[in-house]
Amino acid sequence: MKHIIIAFIFTGILMSCNSSDKKNTTTENSSEMETTEKRTSNDSIRELKSIVTDADLIATALLSAPEESRSESKVIGYNMKGEFVTLKEGNNEFIILADDPNKSGFSAACYHKDLEPFMARGRALKAEGKTPQDIFEIREEEMKSGALKITTGATLHIYYGSKTAFDPETFKVDGAKLRYVVYMPFATSESTGLPEAPAASNHPWIMNPGTHRAHIMISPLPEEK
Template sequence: MKHIISAIFFTGILMSCNSSDKTKTTIEETAPKETTVENAPDKTNNNLKPIDSDEALIATALMAAPEVSRADCKVIGYNMAGEFVTLKEGNNEFIVLADDPKKEGFSAACYHKDLEPFMARGRALKAEGKKHQEIFDIREEEVKSGKLKIPTGATLHIYYGKSTLYDPATAKVDGARLRYVVYMPYATAESTGLPESPAASNHPWIMNPGTHRAHIMISPLPE
């Protein structure tokens, strides 16, 4: 019986967040509510190496973007020296935010360039020392006033995991998976027909309904 209770308790913890803390603080998207299982490092792959160069940051970040678009994506983020810079120039519709090498775990994101003003505003407010709710409230007012815009249907691709080891031959981060966010400002469960919590893993649901940050969340299947 004690084992069953422990298992239930542990499952409850997992249900509160299925991503690394880095995903939440860097991308500013809250993790899904459903229970998921993080992949364990692949101990059979002897080619895994740490992400310890700007080139590795770029290569692994691009895994967040659709494969056919990776070559022409712009990549921004912190370099190994801790400076927020443009790591790679690009000329298509995507911007990729690289993993922050100074934070635990791995998290990179790809989004449409029209989302950059919204994302940049969040980064600026965070740099000012604003907390999550303050950032939310400020951007809520700025979107309502028309100062900020969030394109309806713009998608955020989040590539995340606990490991910071990757395979240089493929650029895949060990155990990392993709989660998708589709922005639908001010959408609700009633206006979309989607539930406010997932029916099961990989089922879409609407998060932050009725606010500027309303979005459809699609999380990966547990493996």
């Protein structure tokens, strides 16, 4: 009888130990999972940086160009001192206009080098104090007279957004997205078959039809976060 009682007591002690071990193991596992989740969450939140140097201007502007062309693209624009300069030399078909650090929001544009005379003319007229409508009318007349030219099919890529903070590892500007323009001087809806308003946010359409600034607009859907 004494042996049976001792056996029962021993069994009870073993069960109690097992139960305690399971609780400890569960608590440890839960704690490890919590730590891992916190670490993963912290790793995914990368601190953004403000544009404060010319190098920042160049790095963020380059994202407006196709990835394979960035290293050889020329970058121009206002530096942090407010001077319009060549920020980076290049030797391919693209010229990139960096974001103006003195304006709110972010906007960088990459365009085919054949568009530079047209773009430079616009900048010069603006510097003279001409209004956007004045610039439009002057370049319209110069295009019609042949004094100014736009190569049909030349492209413009615009990387833009309401914020200027960027990821220092990828150089992506927070919330910025791309919009594409294909210049088709004096083209119309009838000559291209494109509507004058987008059927959806990522569908092409023609803007300024029938004028020197007629162009196909394409606004891709924003990336999912």
